[in-house]
Amino acid sequence: MTPRTTPAFRLPRRRALAAAAVGVAAVLTLSSCSAEAKNSGGDSGKGSGAKTRTVTDIAGKVEVPAEPRRIVSVDFYSPAALVDLGIKPIGVVEGFDDPDPNLRPKKYHDALGKTATVGTYYELNIEAVAKQDPDMIFAETRFLRKGELERLQGIAPVVQLDASGVGAWEDRTLMIAAAVGKADEGKRQQTVFRKRAAELKTEYADVLTKNKIAVFGYGQDQSTWGTYPAGHFYVPSWDAVGARFRSFTEGEHKGEPGTVSQWLSLEQIGKLSNADILIHSYGAGDFVTSLSKNTVWKNLPAVKNGLVFENIPAAVVSSFEWGTESLNQLDTLLARIDAKAGK
Incomplete structure (x- = not known):
């Protein structure tokens, strides 16, 4: 898929993730x-x-x-x-x-x-x-x-x-x-997906209920950032396991359910202080590394506690079998988060 040049309609790619402002x-x-x-x-x-x-x-x-x-x-x-x-x-x-x-x-x-x-x-x-x-x-x-x-x-x-x-x-x-x-086959596949989601929700109930997460990515030139709320097309697996998302802060969101936050400058990265766990978009490791010189970033609770992780690949779920595969990958990620957060 060839992405638009406008960040509002780009789907996640390996080196960059710009969010779709989904109405x-x-x-x-x-x-x-x-x-x-x-x-x-x-x-x-x-x-x-x-x-x-x-x-x-x-x-x-x-x-x-x-x-x-x-x-x-x-x-x-x-x-x-x-x-x-x-x-x-x-x-x-x-x-x-x-x-x-x-x-x-x-x-x-x-x-x-x-x-x-x-x-x-x-x-x-x-x-x-x-x-x-x-x-x-x-x-x-x-x-x-x-x-x-x-x-x-x-x-x-x-x-x-x-x-x-x-x-x-x-x-x-x-x-x-x-x-x-x-229709019957679609429902059968949905049942498999939901059963797997329920298993993870139970297995990782402690870390999922006690922590608020922020799933975030960066704009086209890495000079801006934004987070993805519950209901956004980039976080269906997190929704399925009952993850708790951080609340948007003042001036950060237009208010449309399921849409990405406003793209904010790096000077406002401190807004992520209300997240216990940070999940950056898949392939955004270079962007996160570049933040290591940012004093505000280094003082975020999640960063200080070593709770910054990369999201699963192909997170934009398009079908139940895709979703089940994503949940299997999320299982591995949640195990890492659980081991770290429980220390």
């Missing part, structure tokens, strides 16, 4: 209560007499093929969920050919690295989408530019996705499973 879609409530599909018995879609189903997405009801065979994903998230369900989309956004372990687990790179691309999730190539002749399209509409949704709908039925808030990504994943007629 909360009010229509999300429409999707959280129902992701089930039902037979409509209609005759529409690709091909004469093709059977269809009606599914619920964030915008309401949409009629899709009963057995979609040519799916194009113009969002970052649905390709991984589809792979988990045994489905390979015929078109995806750029980046799946990149083996960077901080982008996604190797499983998804291997499955989709040679799949046709249709631009980026924030800068689509509509013509490339049409060229694939899809019978279904998945799109996260908050990233579409003006008029693109209508153009996509002129090509094939579009299932509109979004997720913000603690655990909301699970609703999105179940919606994807329902849209392709695999």
Whole structure:
């Protein structure tokens, strides 16, 4: 995936992590209560007499093929969920050919690295989408530019996705499973994920309940920093195990749930004093090392207590099996934190 030059829309990379200022879609409530599909018995879609189903997405009801065979994903998230369900989309956004372990687990790179691309999730190539002749399209509409949704709908039925808030990504994943007629399998994978999360929540209850964490990254030129709150797409694994996040301080956050803090200058790094444990973004070790000459940084409680750790790679969970893999990695990290914090 090629990142934007604007920090507000970059997903975590190995050498830098700039946060997406993710707006909360009010229509999300429409999707959280129902992701089930039902037979409509209609005759529409690709091909004469093709059977269809009606599914619920964030915008309401949409009629899709009963057995979609040519799916194009113009969002970052649905390709991984589809792979988990045994489905390979015929078109995806750029980046799946990149083996960077901080982008996604190797499983998804291997499955989709040679799949046709249709631009980026924030800068689509509509013509490339049409060229694939899809019978279904998945799109996260908050990233579409003006008029693109209508153009996509002129090509094939579009299932509109979004997720913000603690655990909301699970609703999105179940919606994807329902849209392709695999709701039961999606629920099964969710059960596995939640069981693993519950195990870690119990095993590390002491360190998780007694400490507040701050998961932080830096801006494009390493002259600014920001933290990720509960519900942000960079911390779903931490949310799943019940981590307690530090509170934002005055002037640090705009107030939108699930969005990154304001990007602050290094002179304000002292705001992290209300965190017992600091988790820096994966691959940001050089940035943390550069802070070693910053007196305020050195006097932060977490720094003085040696409780600064690197986050797990590929933290932007896009599916339940991805999430379960992330929890297994988090298990190792929590064991290290527990051993250190318990001294």
